[in-house]
Amino acid sequence: MEVPPPLVLKRPLYVPSKTLMGPGPSNCSHRVLEAMSNPVLGHMHPECLQIMDEVKEGIKYIFQTLNDATMCISGAGHSGMEAALCNLIEDGDVVLMGITGVWGHRAGDMARRYGAVVHYVEASFGRALSHEEITFAFEAHRPKVFFIAQGDSSTGIIQQNIRELGELCRKYDCFLIVDTVASLGGTEFLMDEWKVDVAYTGSQKSLGGPAGLTPISFSKRALTRIRKRKSKPKVYYFDILLIGQYWGCYGTPRIYHHTISSTLLYGLREALAHFCAVGLKAVVRRHQECSKRLQLGIEELGLEMFVSREDERLPTVNTIKVPFGVDWKKVAEYAMRKYSVEISGGLGPTVEHVFRIGLMGENATVERVDMVLSILNEAIQSSKLGIK
Ligand code: PMP
Structure with missing residues (x-):
């Protein structure tokens, strides 16, 4: 039997233009898209290695770190989670996961596959974790590794006390992993000053780069532990001693080690260059101002934010309660069909309960906030009236 070439691939490629205001990815700028249409380079060519060096400097800036072990994992944000856990965990290690949504659970699933004994400390629904709750869990479990998402995109919760957690981890001789995939650019993050051992972020969110390369950094302390491992990390592809070489x-x-996508590198390099040119503080300010404007608008529309405490709201991924009697799916479909604008529903514990509106990168502007508010309102009203 011969398998014929598929007919679908005879048609031209079709990609619609959409405004991505869900939890990510966000839209890439023209600068990023143009950069990605440059010729492909070999993964060991000096020009490619030079761009990797430039990307590395950009990552050090966005994390505010001087760590030598700063690089990208070739893969989406999940590959950063895998690499962080895979390199730090050895069989039987006790690992504690902070839970403010789905991401701590996912990290727990991964950690168990690497041989860890996993415990969880879970915040009340819609709340961040308090220092007391975490300290209590440290006393009970004495973890070797502690994981927390600075911003949990499933609930729109921000964990503000990372600095204190850095201190706590040093006190208990524990390693601190912080997932900043959804939070970086929307809030302060000072890797070295806060004594974070591993941080990774998403390229496709506030950075406005393409998905597929995940910036990650390991502290000197984490690197020393990894060098002293009794066994090699369980996944060759995530071994940061090799990737770092x-x-x-x-x-x-x-x-x-592997063939990096030079095309994605160009895109990430330009996204980082833009981010650095604007400056970390200005980027964070813009994301926060946009979120504040959105929150005010939500209130004016008679809607309610899911996270009750203002200081626990993640500026980049905003969660809004779905009003009683409204079908979130119809609202999202209306926004997409009529305006090609993505408004997302919930994830994990917030499924059916919230809309998620992302204000990240190119989409963190006053104009986009006003646009998405007006579309959300129209979509909700029309869903109440049963308009298609
Ligand atoms: N962590 C957080 C907090 C996220 O929001 C996401 C993506 N939504 C991820 C990890 C995983 O990233 P990716 O989808 O790029 O694998």
Whole structure:
């Protein structure tokens, strides 16, 4: 039997233009898209290695770190989670997951696959974790590794006390992993000052780059532990001692570890260049101002934010309660059909309960906030009237 070439691939590629105001990805700028149409380079070509070096400097800036072990994992945000856990965990290690939504659970699932004994400390529904709750869990479990998402995109909750958690982890001789995939750019994050051991972020959210390369950084302390492991990390592809050699992190000759996508590198490089040119503080201010404007608008529409405490609301992914009697799916479909604007529903514990509106990168502007508010209102009203 011969398998014929598929007919669908005879048609031209079709990609509609959409405004991505869900929890990510956000829209890429023209600068980023144009950069990605440059010619492909070999993954060991000096020009490619040079761009990797430039990207590395950009990552150090956005994380505010001087860590040598700063690089990208070739993969989406999940690959950052995997790499953080895979490198730090050895069989039987006790790992504690902070839960403010789905991400701590997902990290727990991964950690167990790497041989960890996993415990959870869970916040009340719609709340961040308090220092007391976490300290209590540290006393009970004495973890080797603690994971927390600074911003949980499923609930729209921000965990503000990372600095205190850095202190706590040092006190208990524990390693602190912080997921900043959804939060970086929307709130302050000072990796070195806060004594964070591993941080990773998403390229496709506030950075406005393409998905597929995940910036990650390991502290000197984490690197020392990894070098002293009794066994190698369980996944070759995530071994940061090897990936770091490819990225030129350790002063040793560059080695081939895998074929990085030069195309994605160009996009990420330009996204970082833009971010750095605007400046971290200005980027954060803009995301926060946009979120405040959205929150005011939500109130004016008679709607309610899901996270009751203002200081626990993530500026980048805003969660809004679905009003009683409204079908969130119809609202999202209306916005997409009529305006090609993405408004998302909930995830995990917030499914059916919330709308998620992302204000990230290109989409964190006053104009986009006003636009999405007006579309949300129209979509809700029309869904109440049963208009298609
Ligand atoms: N962590 C958080 C907090 C996220 O919001 C996401 C993406 N929504 C991820 C991890 C996973 O990222 P990706 O979808 O790029 O794998």
